[in-house]
Amino acid sequence: MNKMSFVVLMLVIILGITVLYLASENKAFGKEGGNMKEKYKQAVFAGGCFWCIEAVFDNLPGVENAVSGYMGGDRTNPSYQEVSTGRTGHYEAVHVIYRPGEISYRDLLDAFWKNIDPTDDGGQFVDRGSQYRTAVFYYDSEQKREAEESKKELELSGRFDKPIVTQILKAKEFYKAEDYHQNFYKRCRLRYKAYDENSGRGQFIAKTWKEAEADKHEPLSKTYSKPSQAELKKKLTPLQYDVTQKEATERPFDNKYWDNKEPGIYVDIVSGEPLFSSLDKYKSGTGWPSFTTPLEPENIVESIDRKLYMARTEVRSKIADSHLGHVFLDGPEPAGLRYCINSAALRFIHKDDLEKEGYGKYKELFE
Numbered sequence: 001m002n003k004m005s006f007v008v009l010m011l012v013i014i015l016g017i018t019v020l021y022l023a024s025e026n027k028a029f030g031k032e033g034g035n036m037k038e039k040y041k042q043a044v045f046a047g048g049c050f051w052c053i054e055a056v057f058d059n060l061p062g063v064e065n066a067v068s069g070y071m072g073g074d075r076t077n078p079s080y081q082e083v084s085t086g087r088t089g090h091y092e093a094v095h096v097i098y099r100p101g102e103i104s105y106r107d108l109l110d111a112f113w114k115n116i117d118p119t120d121d122g123g124q125f126v127d128r129g130s131q132y133r134t135a136v137f138y139y140d141s142e143q144k145r146e147a148e149e150s151k152k153e154l155e156l157s158g159r160f161d162k163p164i165v166t167q168i169l170k171a172k173e174f175y176k177a178e179d180y181h182q183n184f185y186k187r188c189r190l191r192y193k194a195y196d197e198n199s200g201r202g203q204f205i206a207k208t209w210k211e212a213e214a215d216k217h218e219p220l221s222k223t224y225s226k227p228s229q230a231e232l233k234k235k236l237t238p239l240q241y242d243v244t245q246k247e248a249t250e251r252p253f254d255n256k257y258w259d260n261k262e263p264g265i266y267v268d269i270v271s272g273e274p275l276f277s278s279l280d281k282y283k284s285g286t287g288w289p290s291f292t293t294p295l296e297p298e299n300i301v302e303s304i305d306r307k308l309y310m311a312r313t314e315v316r317s318k319i320a321d322s323h324l325g326h327v328f329l330d331g332p333e334p335a336g337l338r339y340c341i342n343s344a345a346l347r348f349i350h351k352d353d354l355e356k357e358g359y360g361k362y363k364e365l366f367e
Contacts, residue, residue, distance in 0.1 A: 040064060041100050043108055044071055044137035044171055046091035047116040048124025051192060052201060053094045055185040056115045062103025067095045068177045068184075071137055077175050086130045093137065095174050105143060109150045112136065114209055115201070118154065119162040125200040137171040144168065159208065180334045188335045189280075190293040224271040226320040232270065243344040244270055244322035247307070247314075252287025255343035259283075263366050264350040265295055265359060266341075271320035273299045276341065278351075279365060284331075284338055289346065291339040292331055295362070302327065315339060 047053040050068035057066040070083050073090030083090045096108060116134050117124060123132035136151075138144040147168045155164050176182075185192045196202060232241060242248035252258070257266070266276040266289070277295040284290035294300045298318065305314035305326065315324045324345045331338035349357050351366040 039099060039101065040097050041105070042139060043096045043098065043105060043143065044093050044139075044174060045096065045108070045112045046071065046093040046133065046135040046137070047112060048092065048132045048134065048201070049127050049195075049199070050092040050094050050177065050181065051184040052196065052199070053112075053115065054183070055192075056111055057094055057096045057108070058183075058185075060098075060103060060108070060111060062099050062101075062107075064097040064099060066097075068181045069093055069095055070131075070175045070177060071095075071172055072135065072169065073172075076173075080178055080181065083131050084129070090131060090175075091133060091135055092131050092177075093135075093174070095176075105146055106150065109136070109147060113150065113154055115205060116166070117204055117208075118151075118164045118166040119160050121165040125204065126198070134166040136166065136168050138168065139171045144170075184334075188293060189295075190297050190337065191335050193297055224268075224273045224319045226271055236269065237344070240269055240344045243342045244320070244324075247305075247323040249325075250288075250342050250344050255288065257289045257343040257346060257348060258287050260289070260348060262348070262350055264348055265354070265362055266346040266348055267359075268299075268317040268320050268322050268324075269345055269347045270322045271317060272347070273317050273319050274359060274362065275299055275317065275324070275346070276339065277362070277365060282332060284340070286338075286340060288325065289341045289343055290331075291341065292335050292337055294339065300324075315341070317345075 045053060045057070047056075054066045054068045057063050070078055070088075070090040071093040073083070073088040075082065075088040075090070078088045078090055082088050083092065098105075098108065118134060121133060123129050124134065136147040138147055151164055151166065151168060154160075185196075227235060229245075232245065236244070239248070239250060243250060260278075260281075263278050265274055265278070267274050274296050275294060276289075276291045280291045280293050280295070282290055282292060301316045301318050301321075303314050303316065305312045313327045315327050316322060317324060322345055323342075325339065325341040328338045328340060329336055349359060351363065354360055354363050
């Protein structure tokens, strides 16, 4: 074989390998799926405030990821400020990556319908404007068919006395929203909880779908209690007693948890009420444990403290009425809050001990 024939043969072999590789890649990646392997599929839903819709899909088994963003408009890479004007044509939307072997597209549609008002064409609940309208964006003919069928079934169900106005639209370019919008329901629990409770969404869902609106946890009064003063004096150290019962303040940089970096939760030293999580703890430089938001906001009571001839917001626990510390408005964005808490008012429970300590429901936070 001469040199030229050898070169031609090698080129043919390389070309053949390339063709086989590309064929395998085309099989593994769907044309309409946006460079995703077959074990994953994508879907996009617009249901008003994307914080709420992201929270819905992010917690469904089989969903790999849910991302807040914008779809449906003509402007490239729009900002939140631009979309909020309503002039870009974009919807606040959530891009969902899911595993079809574990959850079907129809399951996603069912979750979507049960978390919106499909009869409102002016927005959703307290959020008004074209960017808050509802829509299902489809990537292929099968998604379009299923979305239209599910919408028709909803219309025929008689559940609503007004027409269903949610649109079924072909997916366009999805633009991820700014980082401070992602996982907002996790990162800013206090602000999200306040928004969610006052938006009207939960009340509408409970009324329309007859689902329980109340928290399924046991009432706090049945789970936690405050010991007598005599018991507290035996149970607590002098510093713990002075802080929780007499509003004392421990020394900065000379307390148990100010620099604790272990994963877990912090509970009231008196009653055991869950108060804060290590996931929300940050280094404030003050010398006391600092948190951006409570783990359970309903366990926190705030009041005005004028003891130092200035108005500060004191933080106490709900059941035990323990003095915990104060909350200030100089925390990190986006919440901007700093819960400055005395270590002496807290007991730390490591994530590995949550189950045996009776706080097993919080294990999923660290998984």
